[in-house]
Every structure is written in structure tokens, then in C-alpha cells.
Amino acid sequence: MDSNSSATSVGAGAGGISRSLFPQGPIFTLDNFSNKDFIVRDFVEELADSYTSSNRKSGLGIQSFDPKPLIRTFENALSQLASLLDELEGREAGLHTSVRLAEAAHNQTLETLGRKLDQSIDNFDSLDVTVNNSDGLANYDPNEKVGGGNIAVQIGERLEDLVKQRTRALDAGFLIQCWLEVSENGQLTSLEEMIERQGSGENKVRCAVIARQLMKMSQALDSASWNQVDKSNKVNGASTEKNGNRRHNTREIIEKFSETLEKGLLKQFDDSYRKQNYDEMLECAKVMHDFNGGSSIIALFVNQHQFFIDKSQLVAEEVITDNEIWDKIADPDSEPPGVEPSLQALIDEIRIVMQNESFVIRRAFPYYEAVLTKFIQRVFQQSIQQRLEKVLEKADEISSLTFLRSLHSSRNYISNLIEDLKAHGLTEHPEPCSAQTAFSLDQQLDELFVPYLVGNSYIERERKSLMELKSSLLFKYTIYHSRRKKVAGGFMASLAQQGSQLLSSAKDAYIDRLNSSELTPTQKAMMLKVADLRDTESTKNKNEIDVTDEDGVLSINVAKRMLKWMAESVRRALELGNSNETSRDISVLLNILLTNIGQVYIETSLDAIADQATSQETSKVEPDLTYLTLLQPAITITNIISHFINTALVPLAESNATIRRNMEAQTKTAIERIEEKISNIVKSTLTVATHWVIRLLANQKKLDFRPKDTDLVESLQTVTCLSISTFLIKLSNLISHTINGHNLEIFGSTLALSVRDLIFEHFKKFQVNATGGLFVAQDMSKYVSTLKIFPLSSEAKSSIEVLSEIGNLFIIGPEALREKSRSLQQPIGGKKLQKADFRAFVLKRDDSGSVGIQSVLSGL
Secondary structure: OOHOOOOOOOOOOOOOOOOOOOOOOOOOOOOOOOOOOOOOHHHHHHHHHHHHHHHHHOOOOOOOOHHHHHHHHHHHHHHHHHHHHHHHHHHHHHHHHHHHHHHHHHHHHHHHHHHHHHHHHHHHHHHHHHHHOOOHHOOOOOOOOOOOOHHHHHHHHHHHHHHHHHHHHHHHHHHHHHHHHHHHHOOOHHHHHHHOOOOOOHHHHHHHHHHHHHHHHHHHHHHHHHHHHHHOOOOOEEOOOOOOOOEHHHHHHHHHHHHHHHHHHHHHHHHHHHOOHHHHHHHHHHHHHHHHHHHHHHHHHHHHHHHHHHHHHHHOOOOOOOHHHHHHOOOOOOOOOOOOHHHHHHHHHHHHHHHHHHHHHHHHHOOOHHHHHHHHHHHHHHHHHHHHHHHHHHHHOOHHHHHHHHHHHHHHHHHHHHHHHHOOOOOHOOOOHHHHHHHHHHHHHHHHHHHOOOHHHHHHHHHHHHHHHHHHHHHHHHHHHHOOOOOOOOOHHHHHHHHHHHHHHHHHHHHHHHHHOOOHHHHHHHHHHHHOOOHHHHHOOOOOOOOHHHHHHOOHHHHHHHHHHHHHHHHHHHOOOOOHHHHOOOOHHHHHHHHHHHHHHHHHHHHHHHHHHHHHOOOOOOOOOOOOHHHHHHHHHHHHHHHHHHHHHHHOOOOOHHHHHHHHHHHHHHHHHHHHHHHHHHHHHHHHHHHHHHHHHHHOOOOOOOOOOOOOOOOOOOHHHHHHHHHHHHHHHHHHOOOOOOHHHHHHHHHHHHHHHHHHHHHHOOOHHHHHHHHHHHHHHHHHHHHHHOOOHHHHHHHHHHHHHHHHHHOOOOHHHHHHOHHHHHEEEEOOOOHHHHHHHHEEEOOOOHHHHHHHOOOO
């Protein structure tokens, strides 16, 4: 350190620049050691490097290591470090002193603040006590024991009242200012500036409220503006009074401002809708609701909706559909294909639009249910109704059935739309829709179809359609029976005359309808198809149309075809008609059914069968009983329609007891009339069969039962017996396929007893020898076996056995006859063999004069 201080300066006169004899080490301060990157090793290496660099600058060559300069460098560094250590200790001592002073000041501050906090608490307690005391509040009730919280609430309420009074005062002042502006200057500058400066929704609502109040003030204070006096003196909304002062028409000015405000809000709403800014739409809707009830903004939303704009052209277009679809709808025997395609597409799109727009309506309108109701009305009353009218007009041009089917399918499809929208919930999605929305949907559905279902219009269309179809189907049938020759006379002929009149009227109505100019080509073609006529035949006279026997025969398939049409009409009546009028509608359909199928179809055929049966009662040739095959379809069809009426029609009239009783009585009368005609035909058949048996018995030869022993016979039965047996077997086959059950048993029993009586008396006329007795016995056995082919009652079965007993009387000996005579008092079935009958038969034996036979006869 001393060597450094004693170092001499070289070249002191050379510009005052001095240089140490030995190189000095680096100079550093406390900042060097306060750096966070300081490393002791790097510091020592830096000191050593300063010595090395000084040797290089001296230009000396390689010499032996001299530690002195390095020592001096480290000594210089230690000297600086010692100085820095002293400086650092001084600073530390100063900081310790400052900390002690700061701690003392901090403690003093804490004591001061504590005293102030205690003072504040004491003051709050004093204030609380003061507030709770009667002297602390002007209107405090000393008798009311309330706490400080209630007093604070009362103070808050008073403050709110004061704020409201202040607000009302400010509003009143602003309202007076606006009135002065509009009455004196003819302007609403303040309101316009409010909208321009602060166009928020709250200010627009305020402007709307003030405009309404100004309108009331104008009506009260400026009656001249409302009475429209001195219109000729008006110039730009102002008029000149008699004293020369200009008077402004406040009503007109306020209305113009309101109109401008409304247009601005509507434009803002429309722009927001296009940008899908629902919050701004909601704000505009609130303003408009407070302004005029929101009617204009609802109209804007509904009328300018893109759906109605896009569909306006579609609704106005004519219904153009594939003719094949319309032909299928017009065909009564085909299943209807469903709703018309263009209407179906429209309804499907409406389903999507309604669901999507309900989301927008819920977010954009505070009164969303009212908006949704208006939207529903517009959809149904414009889009659906106009398209539905086009579809039904097109259907009505084709045929009544096409109209009814289109109406039914459209109603069902739109009903499904209503149910889907209710289930979706619309604005209440995912919950079901509200009661108000559901009522609106149901109301629109009812109003949509009221024009087509009101009064008797619907059921008259159904009646017209069914009459057209059935007159077409039965046209050849009516032609055939109208040409049939009637058998005159009797009460039944008078009943048949009523059927003839129905036939004639149905036939004439069909011809007139077919030749009508109102008939469309499609409908005419369908009527000809149902009637199985060619177009060329429709121009012929009704007496020139060719018909065959098959056209006049009952067909179960034809009846089922008509019942199918009827069932379709019943279904439509239930789904389309008013529930209160269901009984009446079903009664109308029942009348059509009983008239067309009961009288025109079944009874006409029964009359023809009855005529045929009656004509053969006195026939001299074997009667043709094939008419019985025509009776079975009549019975089957009668059973079918009776079952249909009792299961499908009558129960639907449960709601009206009077109509139901009338329907039941009407059905009972019609069925009984048919059954009576069938019964008369069966009775005529019995008469025909009995007369023919009598005629065959009359052909019996007197020598049939007195053959010679030399005669060769191929059979023991006589020809008469075989003929009768053959006839009865044929009758049995026919009648068994016509009637069955108890009715067949009654027929068989009645016929058997009649034939038995005829045969019983028949054999009293012929003389019988021993060989002939065998013929009698065999004939009797054949008669009995033949009659047993028919289903017989137990009484009838036992009754016809008397024929076998009679046969035995001609072949047994005297002893057997005597034994037989002893049992004559006992009845045999339903027919008793009396002594007179026994004597008559025995006397017809050739050996009746013998001693044995005479002894038997004498013992009777």
C-alpha cells in the first residue's frame, strides 16, 4: 500500500497527464457487489486478468514470474474493500436508526387510530340510541316499539318517495316544456334531441309515453286542433287566428312525431331481425308495446315474414298433379292415396317454420303468446286455407267422392300437424304448449273446415256420393228387373210394386245424371266403370242396353262392395262431422243402406224369386227349383247388413235415444219385411213340392202292386216311388244350400208330414197281392229313408215311421196282424193308425177274404 502511495509521476510537464509507476487494479463500488449475478471466483479472476493484461501492454517478452505486481493488485483491492465495508457499516447504522424512528411513529399512529376507532364506535352507539329515541326522528311514534332497522327502512322508503316525487316533478317539467314547444313553436325539439342524443330503449319508451301524454293534453287544451276548424287557413300545420296570431295544430304535430318514432322503431326492429339480434328486437318490441300495444310491430313481423313472401306464388298457382293420383282418389274400390302432394309439402314446411319461428318469437317479444297467436292465424288463414280451397275445388270438379276423400285426408293431415305442434310446445318447448296456444290451434282447425261441414252440407255430399255410386253399380241390375214380367195379383204384388217404383226412379236418375252436362269426364268414366258400361252404351236408350241373366242375380261381392263404400262414409262422418250431429248423420246413412241394399237390391231379387216360385205351383212339368240357389245370397246379404247395422251403425247413435230407437225400429221393419218375403218363397216351395208329389202319385198305375208271378222286375220300388224319391233328394240338396239350422228343420218336418199324409191316403186306393206287398213295403221304406234325408224334428221322425208300419200290413200273416191290431190304441209318433185306417189297408190285400184275415177284422 505504501509503495503505491510513494509512486512517482512520470512526465508531469507533458500536458498535465500523470501515470502511476505500477499499474493500478480495477476500481469498484458497492453496486458491483449488490448485483445478483456477482460471483466471488469471477471477481478474483478479474483481478488476476488485470495483472496479465498490464504485462502484455508493456511489450516485455517472456520473463520469470514476478508476484509483486499481483500482490499490489490484490492489496489495492483489499484496500478498496475495506473502504466499502466502512461505508456499508455506516449506511447500516443509519438504516437501523431510521427503522427505530419509523417503528416509534407507527406505534404512535396505531394508538391514535385505536382512539379514533373507539371514538367512532361510541359515536355510532350514541347515534343508534338517538335514532331509537322519540326525539331523534320527527315522525317517530313513541307507542310503536320498533328497532333501529325498521326506522332505517322507513327512512329509506321516505327517500324513495322523495326520489319518485322529484322524478315526477322533472317529468312534469319536461312535459310542460315539450307542450310549450309544440304549442308555441310547432316543434318537439326536446324529444327529438333526446332520441338523437340517447337513442336507448328506455329513452324511446319515455318519448312514447310523453307523446301519449302530449296527445291527451292537446285534446284537453287545444280542442280546435281536434275539431278541425278553419282548415282553409292551415299552412304547414299552423293556422292564423282572428287576432293575427299563428296557432299550431298540436294534434297533427304530435301525430307526425309519433308516426316518425314508430317508423324508426319498426325499421330498427326489421334490421335487427335480419341480423338476428334478438336482444335489440326485444327492446324494440317493448317500446312498441308501451307505445301502441305492439300491434304494428306484430304486423310487421308476420306480414314481412319470408315464408309468406316465398309461398304467395305457390298458393296462387293452380293444382297440377298427376292424373293417375286423381283417378285413384276417384276410384271407389281403391284405397285413397292420402293428402294431395302440394298441400302435404306446404304443411310439412309449415311444421318446420312454426317450430323454428317459435324460438325467435320467444326471444324477440315480451308478449310472445300474442305474437304466436297472430302468426298461427296468418299461417292457417292465408297459406293453408288458400291452398286447401284450390285442392278441394279441383277435387270437386272430378267427383263427389274425390271431394270427400280429399276433405277427409286434408283434415286428418292438418289435425296431425296440430297435434305435432302441441307436443313440440312451440314457445314453451320442450314443454307442451300453453292452453292459450292449444285453443288457438284448435280454433283455426275448426274455422278452416267450417264452410264444408256446416249444417247439412257435408252429409248431403255423402248421400249424393253414395247414391251416385250405388245407382251406377246397380244400373244393369235395375235394367234387368225392370224388363222382367211381373206376376199380377195379391197383397205381395202391391208390395213388389213399391220396389218397382224404386227401381224405375233409380234407373232414371242414373241415366239423367250420366247425360248431365255438369258431369266431368273423369266422373263420367268412373260411373261407367262402376256400372260396367262402355262409353258408347251410355248414349243408347235405356231400353237398348244389353243385359244378361247374371246382371239380375244377387251377388255377395256386390253387396260387400257397397258396404265397403258405406263403411268408408261412416268413418268420414265420425271424423269430419260434428259430434252433436253424429246420430243424425248415421241415421241418414242407414236410410241409404236400407233403401239401396235392402229394397232396391235384396227385395227386388226376392220379388223375382217369389214370382218364379208362384208360377210353378201349378206346373204340369217337373218344377225348376234352381231359383232356391238365388235365395241363399239374399239370406247371406241380409245377415251381413243386419250385423253391420247392429254393430257399426246403431251403437254410434247412443248419444240420442230417440234417433237410436227410430233406427232400431226402421231396421227391424226392413229385416222383417225381407224375412217375410223369404218365408213366403219357402212356403211357395213347399206348395210346389207338394203339388208335384201329388202329380207324381197320380201317375201310379193300379197294377203296380198286383204284379204277376211271371213278371220280371229290376227293382222292388215302383217308378212313382223312384220319381218322388229323386225329386225329394234334388229338393233336399237345393234347400240345404239355401237355408240351415232351425229353419231347415222346420221346412223338412213340414214337407215330410205333408208327403206322409199324401202317401198315407194314396195307398188306400190300390189293391195289393202277395208280391205287390213287397213292392208296398219297399216303397214305404224308400219314402221313409228319403224323407229322413231332410233334417227333421223328433216328432216328425217318429211320425213318418207310420209309413213303415203300413208297408208291413201288406206282408205279415194273420197272427201278426192280430197282434198289431191290439196296439192300435197307442199313438205312433204324431200320427195315429186308427182302426178305420187299419181296416182300410187290410181290406186292400187280395187275401182279405180269407178266414184268418176276416177273424182279425172281426176282432177290431
